[in-house]
Amino acid sequence: MTERRTAREAVALVADGFTELPYPAGDSAGEAAPAPRPDGPLGWHGYDASRARATERTGEQESVICGTADVEGTRAVLIAFEFGFLGGSLGQRTGDRLEAAYTYARAHRLPVVSLVATGGSRMQEGMLALTQLQRVARQSALTRAAGLPQIAVLRDPTTGGGWATLGAGADVILALPGAQVGFAGSRVRPPDADPAAYTAQAQLAAGAVDAVVRPRELRGELGRWLRLLTVPSAEAAPPPRALGATDLPRTGWDAVQRARSSRRPRAARYLDAYFTYRVAIEGDRCGGTDRAGMLCGFGEHQGRTVAYAAQTGTATRPAGYRTAARLIRLADRLGIPVLTLVDTPGAANDAQAERQGVGAAIADVFGAVAAARGPITTLLIGEGGSGGALALAAPGNTWATPDSYFSVIAPESAAAILKRGPREVEATAEQLRIRPQDLVELGVIRGVVGG
Template sequence: MAEAARLTARAAIALAVDAFTEHAPPPAGPSAAPDGPLAWDGYGAARARAAERTGESESVVFGEAEVSGVRCAVLAFEFGFLGGSLGERAGDRLCAAYRLARERGMPLVSLVATGGSRMQEGMVALTQLQRVARASVLAREAGVPHVSVLRDPATGGGWATVGAGADVVLALPGAQVGFAGARVRPADADPAAYTAEGQLAAGHVDAVVPAGGLRTALGHWLTALARPAPAAVPPPSPPGGAGGLPESGWEAVRRARDAARPRAEAYLEAYFDRRLPLVGDRCGGTDPGMLCGIGLRDGYGVAYAAQCGTATRPAGYRTAARVIRLADRLGLPVLTLVDTPGAANDAEAERAGAGPAIAEAFAAVAAARVPVTTLVVGEGGSGGALALAAPGNTWATRDSYFSVIAPEAAAAILKRPPEQVPHTAEQLRLRPQDLVELGVVRGVV
């Protein structure tokens, strides 16, 4: 926990951004009474000791700064001030930071280190979470990107609103992250579940970033989120070129299944100058067969969701939908790469909601107001592939096919013997050139 532990708010700000200018806090409300809104005996004295010890007047500091030339609003929790807890005055500052970002059209960076809501202010403290949630919604509606950095600890309502409510969630190595703080967890709880690394594995954190690389990472993210590419992006070219068109449907299927052909990773590496991964569906699931994130191309941000040739899991579709919705809100064009034999159809996938997850991906593409470009780079297996395809702007490579169903499955449904599979593939008209003639794809790349 060495990198995440015991950073003050000022130290975290210095680590993350350039040229920070603090803003004055809003006028104090009822919690400014000597012992707060509940008249909790000794609360005023505890607050005074915290102020003397930390040099801060509250548990939140906010203002504006610059990272890699991008102006941003910044808020940082001071854990040394009553455990970075949220009271009414902390809520005032959090809302002021969101408002600053919204009114000036700047991204928001939050540096979270909190133990939760302040007991000495009771329900007045807890209702600050509603205020923060409203401020977050207003910022989202205004198209403000929010990148959160989880320090140690990031727990309770601060994690469940400011941290988990961000568009991009980064964490310092070893940080405690979880809704339950260390003193209120079940005695037999797995401690790994409450770490930055555990939350990354569960799909709730996008990256664990070493402290020394935090400012650089934030610079990349703010540039990508705040500078969307100005138009629809072209489909990628196949890495290393491509051969001729397949002569038969079965040849198209065999070429798409060839282990030697380029995969999504190769296309993305060639297409982007830098990739910034977005991980997980925020429901506890990840799918390594779906690569999602924001890529920098010629200095501009482009969202991407790419299948990697495996059967796509429900978490993969939900992650892709999350990224496409984020891109739509921020005005980022989207690139999707289609390559899957189909959606995962095992019992676990059904229990995880395969149908609803695919529906979510279809809906995200259909609702997108930003341009979506799709390239079929391998197998286009039924609805599990079509869910990521852009209507009217889908392209195909020479090493791909797209079919209503795999030819083997089609032959089985039609009660044909295995030797009839190649003929069935021909009847399905699944070759790239067939798809162009049918109007399913715009052209062959």
């Protein structure tokens, strides 16, 4: 279990100059209003006394505090849960405060950072408490439509409706080590449930969390995310320069061999050379990751933010495609240009990939690229194998390095489909016209980048 902090300690961990927002009428910390019904909307005996004890213990009037603060130079609306106040549970007044915070964020064009620590909805308010999740979801959707980023920091514990709305519904999800994270709280899980499944690390492995960050590093990490996500740009990202060979391949088979060479620069090297710094998103939010095959995130290039989705030279898994689609849609919503690096022999085609919906995952990327309103730039840096590679390619703005090729299918597979023998693979590669210079002549790519 991670160290538990109060709401105000959590705010102080990441921000300076916290100024609490005015709370809605009817909130005991806000404007004067008619006295609330005794013991809440359900008349739950002892509820008022429980609230009074929670206030005495924590110094807070509700389970959440909301305000503005400076996070490493970026102003943001902060929402911080006080777990000591009735388990950080959501009630009607909590919903009032959350709605007011989101409304303020949209009115002042500020990102929203939620420091979540909650056990879920408040039992003493019954269904009226549960329906606050609909209010939160609505406010989050409006803020998303306004093009403002939402970042969640998962503290201990983050369970129930708080996880299913403010937590899992955020654009970027960070978590503290050891935090309990899951829809089911510790008291309502099956008796034989593995507790390790309900942790920040388990959620990271399942693709539901972007990063687990140590407390002393949280402020800097959050600051980097906020800087990157709040700098929109209408300009397309320039393609990276070539880091490998500079001369063009002589034959189609020569192009294939160079693209498959273990000495050729891969995606990580291109990203490191292109960005001053970068941060990664992880996972498809559907239970999967493809860390070996797809790198996604945001970085700073020449003073502005560029999102990236980069294949690493392996067969791309369904989770990799879904993560890329998530990245492209998020960048487009925030007005951030996208760079994609294409490098795969093709999509994974094993039985597991089929069970995980590889076709639908590829279709998702095609759809995200096609629907993007902002600019996407693509650089082919190695193998471009069939639709699994083309899905990431920007129509009309795709470039290639000299040590790459793009093909309707791998030459070996093409020869097999055409019922040709192994000795005819090289000739087939030549017939397919897959060299970078061929692709330029065919109008498939814009040009070949130099070093």
